[in-house]
Amino acid sequence: MIMLTSEAAAVADLAYRAPAEATPRIARRGARRPSVGKSLGLVLPTILLVAWEMLCRTGIAAPNLLPAPSAVLGLLWALIASGEIWGHASITLFRVFAGFGLGALVATLLGALTGYSTTYRRLFDPLLQGLRNIPSLAWVPLFVLWLGIFEASKIALVAVGVFFPVYLNLMGGIQSVDRKLVEVGRMYRLRGFGLVRRVLVPATLPAYFVGLRSGLGLGWMFVLAAEFMGASEGLGFLLIDGQMTSRPAAIIAGILLFAVFGKATDWLLVRAGRPFLAWQDSFEAQTERDANAARA
Amino acid sequence: MLRVRDLSKRFESGVTALERVGFTLERGEILAVVGTSGCGKSTLLRLIAGLDRPSAGNISIDNQDVDGPNPLVGFVFQEPRLMPWLKIRDNVTFGLSGLGAQEKNARALRALEEVGLADFAEALPQQLSGGMAQRVAIARALVTEPSVLLLDEPFSALDAFTRLNLQDHLLSIWRRHRPTMVLVTHDIEEALALADRVVIMRGAPGRIHRTIELREDRPRKRTATEFQTLKEEILDALHLVPA
Numbered sequence: 001m002i003m004l005t006s007e008a009a010a011v012a013d014l015a016y017r018a019p020a021e022a023t024p025r026i027a028r029r030g031a032r033r034p035s036v037g038k039s040l041g042l043v044l045p046t047i048l049l050v051a052w053e054m055l056c057r058t059g060i061a062a063p064n065l066l067p068a069p070s071a072v073l074g075l076l077w078a079l080i081a082s083g084e085i086w087g088h089a090s091i092t093l094f095r096v097f098a099g100f101g102l103g104a105l106v107a108t109l110l111g112a113l114t115g116y117s118t119t120y121r122r123l124f125d126p127l128l129q130g131l132r133n134i135p136s137l138a139w140v141p142l143f144v145l146w147l148g149i150f151e152a153s154k155i156a157l158v159a160v161g162v163f164f165p166v167y168l169n170l171m172g173g174i175q176s177v178d179r180k181l182v183e184v185g186r187m188y189r190l191r192g193f194g195l196v197r198r199v200l201v202p203a204t205l206p207a208y209f210v211g212l213r214s215g216l217g218l219g220w221m222f223v224l225a226a227e228f229m230g231a232s233e234g235l236g237f238l239l240i241d242g243q244m245t246s247r248p249a250a251i252i253a254g255i256l257l258f259a260v261f262g263k264a265t266d267w268l269l270v271r272a273g274r275p276f277l278a279w280q281d282s283f284e285a286q287t288e289r290d291a292n293a294a295r296a
Numbered sequence: 297m298l299r300v301r302d303l304s305k306r307f308e309s310g311v312t313a314l315e316r317v318g319f320t321l322e323r324g325e326i327l328a329v330v331g332t333s334g335c336g337k338s339t340l341l342r343l344i345a346g347l348d349r350p351s352a353g354n355i356s357i358d359n360q361d362v363d364g365p366n367p368l369v370g371f372v373f374q375e376p377r378l379m380p381w382l383k384i385r386d387n388v389t390f391g392l393s394g395l396g397a398q399e400k401n402a403r404a405l406r407a408l409e410e411v412g413l414a415d416f417a418e419a420l421p422q423q424l425s426g427g428m429a430q431r432v433a434i435a436r437a438l439v440t441e442p443s444v445l446l447l448d449e450p451f452s453a454l455d456a457f458t459r460l461n462l463q464d465h466l467l468s469i470w471r472r473h474r475p476t477m478v479l480v481t482h483d484i485e486e487a488l489a490l491a492d493r494v495v496i497m498r499g500a501p502g503r504i505h506r507t508i509e510l511r512e513d514r515p516r517k518r519t520a521t522e523f524q525t526l527k528e529e530i531l532d533a534l535h536l537v538p539a
């Protein structure tokens with residue numbers, strides 16, 4: 001469940017509740033063999049980076065098409081040192097956060113309503129599923145027409161991207177709550193809000209967080225699209241500007257920044273969700289501790 | 297006293313699951329219900345628990361009509377049905393309302409001690425084996441001190457050894473609290489070992505086919521000839537030899 005922007009498109013059609021729980025278990029088991037397992041993943045990138053640098057130094061690769069990694073790093077450093085990067089990063093982050101907040105909020109309300117009540121599902125879901133079939137970028141001209149070329153249309157586009165994964169995961173999550181657990185709640189005379197608070201909400205949180213993470217990933221992809229269609233600032237502008245001025249190092253630097261910020265915000269979201277979802281993986285953590293204790 | 301009178305249940309789908317089922321249990325009596333699959337045993341328990349409404353007939357506990365889930369009734373399902381996000385302790389107190397946190401904890405610990413799991417109060421359900429989880433489910437049902445305990449094939453998912461163990465456990469708990477119990481089971485030996493009375497149901501629609509009274513003191517010797525004879529009788533009845 002790595003939700004970098006490149007994978008966001010695949011994630012968009014993810015029904016819900018991807019086998020998120022299954023993957024880390026396998027990964028952890030591999031990681032139990034100390035150090036070697038973890039650093040193994042660094043071998044290929046390192047070889048590639050070194051080979052890439054060599055290609056550029058020896059002049060085999062044309063520097064106006066493929067800049068050396070050192071050149072990219074140099075440019076990144078210059079951007080940071082001059083402070084220019086913060087202007088671009090902060091406006092892009094603002095667009096992502098505003099769009100994410102708006103999209104997630106509406107998706108949460110509608111997802112909760114349609115997941116909980118059949119009547120509301122019959123009312124809203126067909127329309128929303130229909131809208132989902134429109135490739136979201138097709139909204140761009142309309143948003144620009146309605147909202148202008150400035151922030152509002154960009155935020156609206158990001159919100160559309162965030163909306164669907166959150167909505168689908170939440171609705172699906174509520175619908176697939178184990179009826180047997182709901183029955184235990186009923187057995188203890190829980191109804192209405194009590195049932196929602198003590199059974200439905202905790203049971204739905206994992207799916208909801210999967211939706212939020214996918215939504216955030218899509219938000220990053222859509223902010224890029226929004227900035228491509230016209231912006232004078234932002235990380236996406238760095239990419240376009242690099243293309244216009246034939247500076248591939250700037251493009252690659254921009255791509256790296258997207259990866260770093262995408263990963264960072266995803267990490268923050270995971271951290272924010274951890275207290276609520278601790279029960280999900282504490283079992284694995286426990287078995288790992290046991291295994292370590294047994295080895296010691 | 298649990299009184300079930302002329303109970304019928306017809307689902308909206310048109311299936312009649314129960315037809316005119318009736319019995320009366322004195323306080324502390326243990327009734328075992330055996331019967332072919334689909335003859336309405338679970339339906340019967342759900343009706344007594346108030347999770348479902350009967351189409352006809354009525355149920356009363358200590359002369360109070362049952363018209364919904366009721367604090368006097370505890371239910372142990374076929375699966376443990378623990379909330380995976382709650383610690384064992386909080387699972388046990390799930391149904392306790394209107395008590396301070398301290399009192400709740402004390403009761404949870406006492407109930408867990410009774411099923412031999414006091415050390416696992418802070419664990420999560422995923423960390424328990426199937427048999428342990430089912431014991432927690434029993435503790436959860438007991439912690440509200442129900443006067444009627446309903447059990448729907450509570451041990452059927454467990455291996456034979458664990459099952460024998462938990463049957464003993466259930467008996468010792470019963471000796472302490474004396475709840476009226478209705479135990480649905482596929483295991484005829486279980487019925488004969490635990491119950492004061494065995495009801496044989498056949499369907500569909502589910503009706504009571506025969507009732508067997510057992511007077512021998514518990515614990516009972518499962519190898520005794522009488523025990524084996526009864527077992528064969530019940531098997532015959534269940535194999536649908538025409539009555």
Ligand SMILES: Nc1ncnc2c1ncn2[C@@H]1O[C@H](COP(=O)(O)OP(=O)(O)OP(=O)(O)O)[C@@H](O)[C@H]1O
Pocket residue numbers: 307308309311312313331332333334335336337338339340500
């Ligand atoms: N909610 C329902 N809606 C419609 N039909 C139902 C419902 N619940 C049960 N039935 C039907 O009622 C009949 C009795 O079901 P029930 O679950 O009570 O059987 P059972 O004796 O517990 O079977 P088993 O031993 O397999 O658990 C079956 O024919 C079943 O299909």
Ligand SMILES: [Mg+2]
Pocket residue numbers: 337338339448
């Ligand atoms: Mg059943």
